[in-house]
Each structure stands twice: as structure tokens, then as C-alpha cells.
Amino acid sequence: MAAFIATSARSVLTKAASFTPRLSSAFRSGSASWTQISTSGSSHFVPKTARFSTASGILYTKKGRPGPGQGFQVNFVMQDGEEITVQAHEGESLLDVAWANDIDIEGACEASLACSTCHLILDESSYSKLEEPTDEENDMLDLAFGLTDTSRLGCQVLMNKELDGIVARLPSVTRNAQQ
Amino acid sequence: MLMLMRLSFIARAVGHSTRISAARPCSLRALSTSTRVTTENTAAATTDRTSRPFRVAVIGSGPGGFYTAHRILKHVPQATVDMFEALPVPHGLVRFGVAPDHPEVKNVINTFDEVAENPNFTFIGNTTVGTFVTPGSRKANLEIADLRPHYDAVLLAYGAHEDRILGVSNEEKLKGVMAARSFVGFYNGLPSEQDLPVDLSRSDTAVVIGQGNVALDVARILLTPLEELKKTDLTEKTVKILEKSAVKHVYVIGRRGPLEVAFTAKELREMLQLPNTTFRMDEKLLASEMERAGKSLDRPRKRLMGLLEKGIKESKPDQPKSWTLMFLRSPLGFHGNDQHELESIQLGINRLEGDAKSRKAILTEQQENLKCGLAFRSIGYKSIGIHGVPFDERKGIVPNMDGKVMDKDQNIIPGLYASGWLKRGPIGVIATTMADAYQTADTIIADWTRGEPMLNTNKETPKAGGKAILEKLSAQGHKTVSYQDWKKIEQKEFELGARVGKPREKFLTVEEMLKVLD
Numbered sequence A: 001m002a003a004f005i006a007t008s009a010r011s012v013l014t015k016a017a018s019f020t021p022r023l024s025s026a027f028r029s030g031s032a033s034w035t036q037i038s039t040s041g042s043s044h045f046v047p048k049t050a051r052f053s054t055a056s057g058i059l060y061t062k063k064g065r066p067g068p069g070q071g072f073q074v075n076f077v078m079q080d081g082e083e084i085t086v087q088a089h090e091g092e093s094l095l096d097v098a099w100a101n102d103i104d105i106e107g108a109c110e111a112s113l114a115c116s117t118c119h120l121i122l123d124e125s126s127y128s129k130l131e132e133p134t135d136e137e138n139d140m141l142d143l144a145f146g147l148t149d150t151s152r153l154g155c156q157v158l159m160n161k162e163l164d165g166i167v168a169r170l171p172s173v174t175r176n177a178q179q
Numbered sequence B: 001m002l003m004l005m006r007l008s009f010i011a012r013a014v015g016h017s018t019r020i021s022a023a024r025p026c027s028l029r030a031l032s033t034s035t036r037v038t039t040e041n042t043a044a045a046t047t048d049r050t051s052r053p054f055r056v057a058v059i060g061s062g063p064g065g066f067y068t069a070h071r072i073l074k075h076v077p078q079a080t081v082d083m084f085e086a087l088p089v090p091h092g093l094v095r096f097g098v099a100p101d102h103p104e105v106k107n108v109i110n111t112f113d114e115v116a117e118n119p120n121f122t123f124i125g126n127t128t129v130g131t132f133v134t135p136g137s138r139k140a141n142l143e144i145a146d147l148r149p150h151y152d153a154v155l156l157a158y159g160a161h162e163d164r165i166l167g168v169s170n171e172e173k174l175k176g177v178m179a180a181r182s183f184v185g186f187y188n189g190l191p192s193e194q195d196l197p198v199d200l201s202r203s204d205t206a207v208v209i210g211q212g213n214v215a216l217d218v219a220r221i222l223l224t225p226l227e228e229l230k231k232t233d234l235t236e237k238t239v240k241i242l243e244k245s246a247v248k249h250v251y252v253i254g255r256r257g258p259l260e261v262a263f264t265a266k267e268l269r270e271m272l273q274l275p276n277t278t279f280r281m282d283e284k285l286l287a288s289e290m291e292r293a294g295k296s297l298d299r300p301r302k303r304l305m306g307l308l309e310k311g312i313k314e315s316k317p318d319q320p321k322s323w324t325l326m327f328l329r330s331p332l333g334f335h336g337n338d339q340h341e342l343e344s345i346q347l348g349i350n351r352l353e354g355d356a357k358s359r360k361a362i363l364t365e366q367q368e369n370l371k372c373g374l375a376f377r378s379i380g381y382k383s384i385g386i387h388g389v390p391f392d393e394r395k396g397i398v399p400n401m402d403g404k405v406m407d408k409d410q411n412i413i414p415g416l417y418a419s420g421w422l423k424r425g426p427i428g429v430i431a432t433t434m435a436d437a438y439q440t441a442d443t444i445i446a447d448w449t450r451g452e453p454m455l456n457t458n459k460e461t462p463k464a465g466g467k468a469i470l471e472k473l474s475a476q477g478h479k480t481v482s483y484q485d486w487k488k489i490e491q492k493e494f495e496l497g498a499r500v501g502k503p504r505e506k507f508l509t510v511e512e513m514l515k516v517l518d
Ligand SMILES: Cc1cc2nc3c(=O)[nH]c(=O)nc-3n(C[C@H](O)[C@H](O)[C@H](O)COP(=O)(O)OP(=O)(O)OC[C@H]3O[C@@H](n4cnc5c(N)ncnc54)[C@H](O)[C@@H]3O)c2cc1C
Pocket: B059, B060, B061, B062, B063, B064, B065, B084, B085, B086, B087, B090, B091, B092, B093, B094, B096, B097, B098, B099, B102, B105, B127, B128, B129, B130, B140, B157, B158, B159, B160, B161, B184, B214, B217, B381, B419, B420, B421, B422, B427, B428, B429, B430, B431, B433
């Protein structure tokens, strides 16, 4: 899988923020401060720290987040096939990492093992490095859409060195609703 | 919209490696999807819809309504959503269904609160829309026809608030026989169920008919040590009744076999962990059914059967309390005493027939009688039609295609949508309802973006939304409840709860709820 750096066009969202609900929960702590800089004529906000650029010229990273080469790499594959590579701190859950990087994964019960909406499908090698899911996690996985042999709940997988480079795919939500 | 077009241009220009991201996760997909819709549908640019508000009315504030609203607001910047709720308090079954000892499930409310903080969202509580077709139904505050002139789209998400009946003798006549739905509503503080006569002191044996998660919720509430329940938001009124409860043994009865149970692993596990409670079921039946199914079981079912096996093996005999799963039994009728109190249930014994995936229970000649003083019918909820909207009586849903409501000739009704339990029937956990609500939202967004006909033609002047409606209601002297109002009611509930060490103490009547706002 081609790894690449997450980029963002943030400035355009300042307006959009008016239709964006607040982020109350601690889990959605995307607290970032952004610096506006100019690229190819249009302006974008980027954070004051650890900025980096890509071929597209759009800059992005977040204050308090590990930059490329720091932390551990997580590769999310979205439902439409889009791949997003971000960096994780040690001990962060995949759901935390996703939320901290504005990757829209559901987490309806806010990591309390009561919803299965944070279901992710992992690459086999990373999956095999993890400890077995607990009974409680398996109970919830049983309700997940499109369960596979390498499915885990994103709120239960904690990042560490061994998982550096993990690939986590969002399942495509089908209408074959479960119980 | 211009803004979105620019984004889509950027997206294309930089190809696959561009990450369009938002300051907050919520708006992230909003943008990327809007982008997609825009690029796919050039038609959008030719309608006037890009520049004027998109007025949506939502009927019902459960997960079906809220998750649909969430997605629409996220993806269509100019959308405004007015959410009508019959009660002064929002969240539907998350408040009045989900068990008090499952507080973690209720975390979804945080997302609903976020939606409600959107300036384009208005909650209009204490306002029923659509009179139910059931004879004798109370007239609604507003009819669908009243909304039509003011909105581009109306979403029906009013859930399922009746229940299915067995249709056997004395089912609705005897004291002690009740719908699980009513009991659940009672213990969760649903105003309309507060007059339910609940007496748990008469008998030590209760029967729950049906083997779904609602059945296990009821059984668990009856058997959980009261000390545990007192720490939850179970109403004080129910605590008082449970203090006098004599119930020690609960039978959970299914008409089919163990392979067909409708409850899920988490809920079964909780039942198996009840302290001082023996678990019983027919071990031989389980073994023979598992052998019969062989390798055909999928993972969830296999785990569930494994859990039953383990439950039998690890169950401590002769505990002061017990619960029993009984299979292959269909109630034939309820027997009462001279005071019209339940004494026993007559059960017919079934055998199973048909294809392994959809076996049917067929009554045999054999019967048995089970003594009990309480019986809860837990065989499913049921939606009811409202005037002016198509309804499929047989399926108990508003007929629809991916959320678009259809009339009886399968013609699409422009601008009318359904989501939640009303759309697909009263099954599914919140995650299922959410996925389904998102599907309806995507249908609505696509219709709007593509310039499909809605409750208007594109040439009409834009709709005014809820303002006119609110004025009309206020002129009639009707009191509506805003989300800020609800937050005041909730604050009061938190305060009352804190005094007794509970997360909240719910108000039990609409009057008490409204009084907070005086
Ligand atoms: C007892 C019980 C326990 C459950 N526990 C869990 C659980 O632990 N975990 C889980 O994931 N799922 C659980 N579920 C499932 C979950 O509650 C449903 O999936 C979900 O609530 C369905 O959402 P809905 O919006 O379709 O309906 P509802 O939640 O019922 O919402 C419908 C809303 O519409 C309002 N309304 C009705 N008529 C009108 C009208 N005419 N005008 C205006 N408003 C109206 C109602 O007052 C209500 O607020 C449980 C369900 C039940 C019944």
C-alpha cells in the first residue's frame, strides 16, 4: 500500500464550522491551533508546529500530534478506498487516532464497548500481533456490519511500536442490518 | 456552494493523495461527500437549490430522527432542520427504552446534543405531528398537511410505540399480564405508562414471553439486586415497587429452539452473571440442536450457543433466585382467579419444521400449565400509521425505497422520507438504526442535490420553515419546548438525581416537565 501524508484544505472550513456541532466529548479532542499560510494563491490554515508539505502544496498537521517519522504510523482505508496515513502516539486507540486527525469513524458509545460502530478491519499481520479480543469486545463485534476474521473494534486497539504501519480499513456499511 | 465547488476542484487537481479535512471530525465527511455529490451531479448547478435554504422537518427525536438530521446538516450547509417531538423531552427509546443499567449505551446522546447545538437545528418538543389512524387516537397538534407548505422535505421517524399481541384468551383482561413495552416504559419514566398497575409482590414467579433483548431487559430488571439498580436512573417509583417484589424465578419462553433466540451475547452474558441466580435450560435440546446445525452456524450464533453451554456448565444449582430459558412453547391462554389475577399460563408444545434458516413452530397435541403471577408479553414493538401517510399494515412500516416513501402503487411521494424503526420495522440496535438513518439521509441529500422534485417545485419561492408553524402554535396557546428548555428540564433531573446518588431522577408527567419552565 502506498503510504502518503495526510493533507488538508482547512481554511475553507471556517465557514462550514457554523454547521458543525460542537465537540464536547474528550474523545474528540482535536484541539488544534491553525496558522494561515498561502499556497498557490489560495490560503489555508496550518498549525504552528510540525508543518510539512506534499506535492499538492497543501499543508497540514496538527499541534500536539506526532509529525511524519515521529510516533507510529496508522494507515486508514476509507469506505471509498481513499487511503489516509497519520501518526499515532503510544497507547492511543485507533478511534482516538482517527478522531484526533479528523477521520470520521463512528464511535457512538464513546469507547465504552456498547455499540460496535467503531469496527475496523485490520491487516493480517497487525491483527496477529494483537492479544485476543476480550469476550466483551467479541460480543460487540458479533453485531458489527461486515465482520471479518481480522475485525476489531477501533476503540479497543491501542497503538504501540509493534503495530507501526498498521492498516485499518473501514467496513463498507451494508443494509444487511443485524439484530 | 461556491466554496464546495472550489474544494472539489482542489480535490481533483491533486488527485488521490489529497486529504480534504475539517477542523472537526463532524464536518469532515460533510465536505468530502458534498464534494463528491457536486462533481457527480452537474444538474445541481442548474437548479436554484444551491443558493437557498433547504428546509427539512423531522418527526420524532429518537436515533432515527437525530442521526438523519446529523448527516443532512453535515453534508448540506444550507440545510435547516426542525425536529418535532411529541414529548417535551427528546431521544425516544434512548431515554424510554434502553435499560437504566446500560448507561454507556446512552452516550449517543452526546452526539445528539452536538447536533442540537447547530444553529440550523431547531427542536420543537411537546408537539405531536400526525393523528394516528387507530380509532380514538388523540388529535395531533399538527398534521402532515400543515407542514407541507413550509418545508422542502418531511422525514417520518416516529418509531414504534405499540406492541404486538399474542391473540390468546385473557391476554388483556387479567391483572399481572402486561406488555413488556409497557413495563419498560413504566420503569424508564415514560409518561403514558405511569398508570400501569405494576404489582410484583403477589407471586414469586414471572414469565416473559419472547426471547429477544427486550425480554432479557425485563428479566434482568426483575432479578438484579436492587442495590445495583438504585445507582441507575431507574425511577424512584419503580425502586419502591421493586422493594416489595417477591419475584425470585423468571421463565423466558420461546416458541422455537435455542438456535432461534433473538437476544444477543452481551445481554445473555449479563444474565449469566447475575449473583445468587441459578440458570436453567434443557441441556439435551441444546446439544442436539448444535449437532444438527453442525458447521453451518455463523460466528455470532456459534458464540451465543457456546455461551449457553458455558452457562449451563457453570451455573450454581439451588441459588435463592433462578432464571430459565424454555423453548418450543407457545402460550395458548392465561388463567386467572376470581379476582381476575393471573394464576397460570397454558402452553402448547411445538415442534420445528421447515428450512434450517427459517424454521417454523408447529403446535403439537401436547400442552402444559405453568404457574405464575406475572407475565410479560415481549414479542416485539409495532408502528402505527398516521393520517395522510401511506402505511403497510402487514409489515407495520411506512412503505419506502431506501427511505423514500412510496404510495400503495409503489409511486414515490416527492419530499416524504422515513427512517428508524418506522422505516424498517422494530428491530435493530442503535448502530443499525444509525446505519439506516444515514442511508435515508444520503437519499435525501442526493434528491436535493440532483434537483429532484420535493414538496415544492424549484420555481416556487423558498419555504419559510418552522417560524410560521411556531407562530401558529403559539397563537393557539400551545406551549412548545426548545432544546434549551429541555436542557433546563434535564438540569433539574440531574439535581434531583444527585440528591439520591443517581445520575438523574426523571420527571414522570408532561405537566411536571413543563412546570420546570414556568
Ligand atoms: C426496551 C428497549 C431497549 C433497547 N435497548 C437498546 C440497547 O441497549 N442498545 C441498543 O443499541 N439499542 C437498544 N434498543 C434499540 C433502539 O432503542 C432503537 O434501535 C432505536 O431507538 C430506534 O430509533 P427510532 O428513532 O426509530 O425510534 P424511537 O427511539 O422510538 O424514537 C421515536 C420518537 O418519535 C416520537 N414520536 C412518536 N410519535 C410522534 C408524533 N406523532 N409526533 C412527534 N413525535 C413522535 C417518540 O416520542 C420518540 O421520541 C432498545 C429498544 C428497546 C425497545
